Amino acid sequence: MPDNFADRLLAAIEKKGAPVCVGIDPRYDRLPDEFRTDGAGNIQRVEAIERWSRGVLEVLAPHVPAVKPQSAYFEALGPAGVAAYFNLVHYAEQLGLIVIGDVKRNDIGSTASAYADGHLAARPSPDAITVNGYLGQDGIAPFVDVCREKGKGIFVLVRTSNPSAGSIQDFTGAEGVKFYEHIAAEVARIGSAEGLVGESGYSCVGAVVGATYPDEARRLRQIMPQQLFLVPGYGAQGATAKDCAAAFTPDGSGAIVNASRSVIYAHLRDRYKHLDWKQAVAQATQSFAQDITRSVGA
Amino acid sequence: MPDNFADRLLAAIEKKGAPVCVGIDPRYDRLPDEFRTDGAGNIQRVEAIERWSRGVLEVLAPHVPAVKPQSAYFEALGPAGVAAYFNLVHYAEQLGLIVIGDVKRNDIGSTASAYADGHLAARPSPDAITVNGYLGQDGIAPFVDVCREKGKGIFVLVRTSNPSAGSIQDFTGAEGVKFYEHIAAEVARIGSAEGLVGESGYSCVGAVVGATYPDEARRLRQIMPQQLFLVPGYGAQGATAKDCAAAFTPDGSGAIVNASRSVIYAHLRDRYKHLDWKQAVAQATQSFAQDITRSVGA
Numbered sequence: 140m141p142d143n144f145a146d147r148l149l150a151a152i153e154k155k156g157a158p159v160c161v162g163i164d165p166r167y168d169r170l171p172d173e174f175r176t177d178g179a180g181n182i183q184r185v186e187a188i189e190r191w192s193r194g195v196l197e198v199l200a201p202h203v204p205a206v207k208p209q210s211a212y213f214e215a216l217g218p219a220g221v222a223a224y225f226n227l228v229h230y231a232e233q234l235g236l237i238v239i240g241d242v243k244r245n246d247i248g249s250t251a252s253a254y255a256d257g258h259l260a261a262r263p264s265p266d267a268i269t270v271n272g273y274l275g276q277d278g279i280a281p282f283v284d285v286c287r288e289k290g291k292g293i294f295v296l297v298r299t300s301n302p303s304a305g306s307i308q309d310f311t312g313a314e315g316v317k318f319y320e321h322i323a324a325e326v327a328r329i330g331s332a333e334g335l336v337g338e339s340g341y342s343c344v345g346a347v348v349g350a351t352y353p354d355e356a357r358r359l360r361q362i363m364p365q366q367l368f369l370v371p372g373y374g375a376q377g378a379t380a381k382d383c384a385a386a387f388t389p390d391g392s393g394a395i396v397n398a399s400r401s402v403i404y405a406h407l408r409d410r411y412k413h414l415d416w417k418q419a420v421a422q423a424t425q426s427f428a429q430d431i432t433r434s435v436g437a
Numbered sequence: 438m439p440d441n442f443a444d445r446l447l448a449a450i451e452k453k454g455a456p457v458c459v460g461i462d463p464r465y466d467r468l469p470d471e472f473r474t475d476g477a478g479n480i481q482r483v484e485a486i487e488r489w490s491r492g493v494l495e496v497l498a499p500h501v502p503a504v505k506p507q508s509a510y511f512e513a514l515g516p517a518g519v520a521a522y523f524n525l526v527h528y529a530e531q532l533g534l535i536v537i538g539d540v541k542r543n544d545i546g547s548t549a550s551a552y553a554d555g556h557l558a559a560r561p562s563p564d565a566i567t568v569n570g571y572l573g574q575d576g577i578a579p580f581v582d583v584c585r586e587k588g589k590g591i592f593v594l595v596r597t598s599n600p601s602a603g604s605i606q607d608f609t610g611a612e613g614v615k616f617y618e619h620i621a622a623e624v625a626r627i628g629s630a631e632g633l634v635g636e637s638g639y640s641c642v643g644a645v646v647g648a649t650y651p652d653e654a655r656r657l658r659q660i661m662p663q664q665l666f667l668v669p670g671y672g673a674q675g676a677t678a679k680d681c682a683a684a685f686t687p688d689g690s691g692a693i694v695n696a697s698r699s700v701i702y703a704h705l706r707d708r709y710k711h712l713d714w715k716q717a718v719a720q721a722t723q724s725f726a727q728d729i730t731r732s733v734g735a
Contacts, residue, residue: 164548211544211551217559218523222516243543245569246509247599250462253509261515271543273571273594275601296571301545303573310619313609318616321608 143337144267144292145345145367151204151237152395157428158387158435160205160239160369162399163192163227165212169404171416185216189223195403196231198420202428205237207369207397208265229263239369240265243296244282247274251281259285259293267292269347269369272322279329283344287334292343292367295326297359300349300372319355323362330366341367341393350378350396353385360386360393368394374401374427380434391435398427441635442565442590443643443665449502449535450693455726456685456733458503458537458667460697461490461525463510467702469714483514487521493701494529496718500726503535505667505695506563527561537667538563541594542580545572549579557583557591565590567645567667570620577627581642585632590641590665593624595657598647598670617653621660628664639665639691648676648694651683658684658691666692672699672725678732689733696725 152158165188167175174187192208199206208231213224224240231238244254251274258268259282270282272295282293298308298319310318323346330336330344337343342365348356350372359368368386372378373396386394401408405423406416414422450456463486465473472485490506497504506529511522522538529536542552549572556566557580568580570593580591596606596617608616621644628634628642635641640663646654648670657666666684670676671694684692699706703721704714712720 166547166551209544209548209551211542211548211555215551215555215559217555218516218520220555221519225516243569244509245541245543246507247597249464250507250509253464253507253513257509257513257515257518261513271541271569271571273569273605274597274599275603275605277599277601278597299545299572299576301572301575303575305573307571307573307620307623310608310616311611313611318608322605325605 142290143339144286144290144343145341146337146339147266147290148205148237148292148367148395149339149341149392155202155204157203157432158392158395159203159428159431160207160395160397161199161203161402161424162241162397163195163206163208163403164399165192169407171406181216182219185219185223188216188220189226192223192227193230194417195420196227196234196236198417199424200234200236202421202424203236205239205395206231207239207241207399209399210240210242225263228265232263237267238265239294240268242268243271244268245271245274245278247277248281251278255282255285259291260289267294267345269294269296271296272326276325276329283329283332283335286343292345294345294347294367294369295322297323297326297346298348298352298355300351300376300378304349320358320362323359326366327363336365341365345369347371348386350383350386351376353382356385360388370394370396373431374398380430383431384434384436387435396431402427440588441637442584442588442641443639444635444637445564445588446503446535446590446665446693447637447639447690453500453502455501455730456690456693457501457726457729458505458693458695459497459501459700459722460539460695461493461504461506461701462697463490467705469704479514480517483517483521486514486518487524490521490525491528492715493718494525494532494534496715497722498532498534500719500722501534503537503693504529505537505539505697507697508538508540523561526563530561535565536563537592538566540566541569542566543569543572543576545575546579549576550582553580553583557589558587565592565643567592567594569594570624574623574627581627581630581633584641590643592643592645592667593620595621595624595644596646596650596653598649598674598676602647618656618660621657624664625661634663639663643667645669646684648681648684649674651680654683658686668692668694671729672696678728681729682732682734685733694729700725
């Protein structure tokens with residue numbers, strides 16, 4: 140029986156001393172100068188992105204428990220980009236990092252199983268992926284089956300961090316229940332099934348809960364006591380460390396906060412401009428980790 | 438200005454005489470014997486799937502206006518599978534077929550733009566893709582921008598065909614409005630923006646509406662008068678041609694019905710077992726097209 144994903148993630152957070160995750164969202168035009176050449180074709184761009192991303196992972200590994208590669212930026216580069224994504228997943232694993240593949244996949248029955256095969260069961264593949272739960276139990280169950288069998292995890296989208304999330308997710312039901320609360324209750328139910336909850340008391344079925352909505356996060360913490368929250372929205376999307384704290388339990392556990400652009404493109408920020416790009420990423424990572432750790436007060 | 442996707446799809450339906458689409462969901466273990474060998478490795482499986490899928494497309498091309506390759510089955514085979522998916526998209530285009538990539542992608546802002554780049558703007562890429570709308574306007578708009586610019590289309594998930602869809606999508610609001618009706622109204626609003634509605638009166642922003650729920654389809658036809666409906670659930674999922682008819686307008690337009698397994702794996706069905714696989718696919722395709730055309734009564 141492989142270790143439970145929630146237990147593994149919490150152990151990694153404990154070891155690194157900070158409940159944080161860094162998103163790898165590679166865009167060629169934002170890479171440091173040394174990785175770019177005029178007129179680079181797609182294959183050269185993919186190679187540059189893979190080389191830079193490997194360097195970023197090396198800088199991150201001593202400081203953070205987890206990384207979150209964003210599949211969209213790799214898919215934008217075609218099949219060669221997808222190959223680079225899986226190469227990086229493998230490299231992150233070799234560096235001892237937990238990998239959360241941000242793929243937001245969703246489908247039903249055997250089609251959802253095919254996604255679970257490619258993104259969670261395959262070797263190499265991430266330790267966990269993000270899943271969109273709009274298709275209900277039939278859409279989530281095939282991913283959960285792989286989680287149980289392989290010691291993997293999923294984070295189901297519950298409350299996203301974007302400005303218009305509310306127009307859909309705040310839809311209010313007959314008794315004042317919001318739609319995202321309804322999804323949260325489904326996630327809590329699905330995630331409490333046999334074989335999913337680890338020794339830590341947390342389930343390998345977690346939830347995505349945006350930091351930009353702290354009041355909602357507090358409410359969701361109560362509906363989903365066994366879910367680890369993956370919390371996007373810190374930094375570039377405007378949420379503060381204090382906003383993020385709402386996703387944690389009073390003892391400072393139960394969540395992991397993600398930052399992407401503000402860390403990996405630190406070389407473009409005024410405060411780090413005097414440093415080389417690796418030093419910039421290292422300092423931005425430590426500053427992010429300290430900011431979150433202080434606010435969570437664990 | 439490229440032609441509007443809705444106009445192109447309707448012209449193709451008119452030309453082929455049937456509002457039907459065939460899903461390409463390749464699974465190695467279901468291929469005809471001649472494509473399988475004992476102990477085939479991943480690369481051999483991908484090659485076999487690509488060869489068989491090309492053959493299927495050739496059989497389909499004279500009979501149907503559109504095909505819907507399901508990305509999950511290609512992604513399950515890793516980056517080589519993803520390359521095969523795009524090769525098939527290109528080949529379908531060469532055969533004069535409209536291609537709807539079933540990818541159900543979703544994200545926000547620049548990440549959604551990256552998906553739109555890879556799946557709608559790239560060459561080759563499908564004419565349209567499926568999109569999951571749970572993230573709201575911010576999640577849909579980046580795809581719509583590419584549709585407008587490149588003459589492409591999207592189908593946003595509104596009511597899916599699976600048994601547990603209702604547990605999420607039927608969530609009922611304060612005034613008796615169901616959640617899927619709320620999403621439908623958003624899709625109608627987004628799809629009516631300038632530059633999206635073609636000469637046919639239909640928008641390049643369509644909706645996925647499962648055939649297994651005909652009452653809901655009738656209601657959605659009223660909420661989304663400018664949306665083309667992509668209708669899954671016929672055949673293997675249990676919906677009849679009569680159920681599918683609910684998605685169409687009284688004049689027999691406005692929708693396209695998809696069948697996947699019942700057509701592409703016709704060689705496994707008792708009634709077609711005496712035929713070679715290409716003849717089986719051809720006969721199942723014609724039977725499907727006739728069944729739908731008769732019920733729609735266009």
